[in-house]
Amino acid sequence: MNYNLSRPLDVHRWSEYPEINTSINLIYENYFKWQNPYLVKKHIKVVLLDLYVAWTEHQDMKLGVHMYRNAYKTKSRYNELHISQKTIDVVKRLKEVGLINLTNGFYDPTGFQSRITRIWSTKKLINQFKITKMKKHKIINNSNRETIILRNEYKKNIEYIDNENSIKMRASLKEYNHLLSKTFIDIPELDKPLINYKEKYIPISSNDCFITRIFNNSRWSNGGRFYGGWWQRIPSFYRSKIYINDEPTIEDDYKSLHPILLYAKKGLDYNKLNRGDAYDINIPQMNSKDDSRKLVKSLMLIAINAKDEPSTFRALKNELQDQLPYYSFNFKELRSILNKIKEKHIEIADDFCSGKGILLMNIDGQITEYIINKFTQNNIPILCIHDSFIVSYKHDNYLRKIMTEAIFNISQVDLPSIDRNGIGLTQLNSTKYLDRDYYLENIKYFSKQNQNKSNGYMYRKQLFKQYL
Secondary structure, X not given: OOOOOEEEOOOOEEOOOHHHHHHHHHHHHHHOOOOOHHHHHHHHHHHHHHHHHHHHHOOOOEEEEOOOHHHOOOOOOOOOOOOOOHHHHHHHHHHHOOOEEEEOOEOOOOOOOOEOEEEEEOHHHHHHHHHOOOOHHHOEEOOOOOOEEEEOOOOOEOOOOOOHHHHHHHHHHHHHHHHHHOOOEEOOOOOOOEEEEOOEEEEOOOOOOOOEEEEOOOOXXXXXXXXXXXXXXXXXXHHOOOEEOOEEEEEEEEOOHHHHHHHHHOOOOHHHHOOOOOOOOOOOOOXXXXXXXXXXXXXXXXXXXXXXXXXXXXXXXXXXXXXXXXXXXXXXXXXXXXXHHHHHOHHHHHHOOOOOHHHHHHHHHHHHHHHHHHHHHOOOOOEEOOOEEEEEHHHHHHHHHHHHHHHHHHHOOXXXXXXXXXXXXXXXXXXXXXXXXXXXXXXXXXXXXXXXXXHHHHHHHHHHHHHO
């Protein structure tokens, strides 16, 4: 039994479809009828809906559930359904009557092997799902779910008093999430909507398209990036295969964004210094130029975020050791490479290993906010991966325009360098008369993409149309 094939219980699941309410009422009458119906039915519904979603993601998927009562805070802004410790009683009863399997969690003092309780559906419950003809597209995230999250230094969500800015950010995110809820986002070649990556299963699901903003260290000036959406967790190889509303996509990426933002804070536009690729530094010990660039880029970005050299080098080793197995990651060598980076970027050398990254995340969060708001106002779906953005291939020109506009408005960086993955419609049409062979090859590429739509994808598309 693979207990690592699991995810936390999502307490935001909800539905008001009649057949789902009928199923919940039946389970209440059979197993819980001596208890408060309003309170218990709500908790039964949340647990069973997420068990169903988990089962559709993978037949062996398990849910992690806290079984200690202090884990539930009913009056928190992060618990809009007021899910309480009654969840524990519901889980225990579902286990007693044979609707779920359960394996107890345990605490490891070292912190490495601790595991919370896991639950998953029995055949008896799965048969109940089938009888009621439950469907994933009839299950939603509660519309009042908190989207603006403030965390302390220990990465714990904390309460806060709303201000004008948090109210404005929440309103914008509500509109964006509403747009995403009406958008079919999927990968056509996947017959089963699941990606196995680094021994983890990532569900490709319309139930996992909800976006929040997270601020750190109890400060609105720290962090503020956009999180959520299955596209943030999949490898870049699969991101290039995403379709939005049954159309191929392109991904545009700000090149060297954090170094450029550090220069901008010094009043300098890096692109106007004509120094080329910010990560282009020769490392003789590396086997190839690509490996050299990968090492320099990771080292530089980690150094911007880390507070000292030892933690920088440890984090780099953890991130790249599997990708560069032949490299020793000797701290003396890494210090030498870091010094080369500082020599190339002398103007921002003092910013390395100073913990400045959390402040830069706030700036790139503002840039992302600008871009998302522009697209939402025009009813155009857009997906963000922090400093890169995915849109339908027919909006390629508009994305480039808004990305250029956003970084100039927020950081006064003019004409940023933007990398593209995929082929946009404007880009394609611009070659129609200049390079006919290139144009025809790309037409074949799009034709082939349209042929590679799996039966599972077409079925999910049909269900989503019914949901709309």
